[in-house]
Structures are given as C-alpha cells and as structure tokens.
Amino acid sequence: MIELLLAHFESIKVKEAASKMRQTLGLEFYLAFNRFIAFYLPHINEEEENAQLLLWRLCSDEELLAAQEGIVASQMPDEATESLKMMIPALSQDEVANLLGMAKKSTPPQTFQSITTLAQRLLGAEEWAAIKKRLEIG
Numbered sequence: 001m002i003e004l005l006l007a008h009f010e011s012i013k014v015k016e017a018a019s020k021m022r023q024t025l026g027l028e029f030y031l032a033f034n035r036f037i038a039f040y041l042p043h044i045n046e047e048e049e050n051a052q053l054l055l056w057r058l059c060s061d062e063e064l065l066a067a068q069e070g071i072v073a074s075q076m077p078d079e080a081t082e083s084l085k086m087m088i089p090a091l092s093q094d095e096v097a098n099l100l101g102m103a104k105k106s107t108p109p110q111t112f113q114s115i116t117t118l119a120q121r122l123l124g125a126e127e128w129a130a131i132k133k134r135l136e137i138g
Contacts, residue, residue, distance in 0.1 A: 001036050008032060069106055077111075084115065088122045096123070097134045104135060 015022035
C-alpha cells in the first residue's frame with residue numbers, strides 16, 4: 001500500500017501545479033492516504049495490544065532476539081536503510097544502542113559503518129556521543 005501511495009504521489013509531482021489533472025490526482029491521493037490510515041491504525045493497535053503481549057508471554061528474550069535478527073538479515077540493503085531511517089529517531093537511546101550493538105555483532109564491518117553513519121546523521125550530537133561511548137566505537 002505504501003509503495004502504491006508513493007508511486008501515486010510521484011505521479012502528482014510531475015504535473016503542472018495549476019493543472020486540473022494535478023488537482024484530481026491530489027484528491028485521489030488524499031483519499032487513498034486516508035484509506036491507508038484507516039487500515040493501518042487498527043493493524044498497529046492489534047500488534048501493540050495483543051500480538052506483542054502474546055510474544056512476550058510465549059517467547060523467551062533469546063527467541064525474540066533471534067526472530068528480530070532474522071527479519072533484519074532478510075532485508076535488502078535499501079529496505080533496511082529505509083526502516084532504520086524511520087526507527088532510529090523514534091527509539092530511546094538505550095534502544096538505539098541495543099540495535100547498533102546487535103548490528104555490530106551480526107553485520108559485516110562495512111555494513112555496520114553504514115548503519116552508524118546513518119545513526120550519527122539522524123541523532124543529536126550529545127545522544128550520538130553517549131551511544132558511541134556505550135558501544136566503544138570511534
């Protein structure tokens with residue numbers, strides 16, 4: 001759904017600002033975006049209120065970590081970068097440090113360097129300094 005929305009939005013951007021087609025496409029995009037939100041929010045609510053609680057109750061921390069590592073490992077580099085761009089600013093300092101610690105252990109050095117460069121760009125200087133110290137990276 002997101003890919004379709006993005007493609008639709010890109011098709012709007014190439015139209016002349018005052019064109020009738022751009023207005024029509026803009027309205028279609030607005031309506032499609034609202035349909036997406038109407039679908040997505042209940043999905044997220046279900047995850048937060050039910051699925052996560054079940055996972056925490058039924059799985060060990062090690063099992064959950066292994067599943068998370070598997071998900072991360074299955075992503076293509078561009079997909080992983082886009083996910084990290086959304087995740088890193090939304091995570092607490094501890095969560096970012098844990099995420100980067102996992103990446104340090106499970107990714108090649110070049111990949112880890114790319115991830116840390118992205119994190120540094122997305123975080124404030126003070127927060128980044130604290131995370132670097134915690135992870136013992138230069």
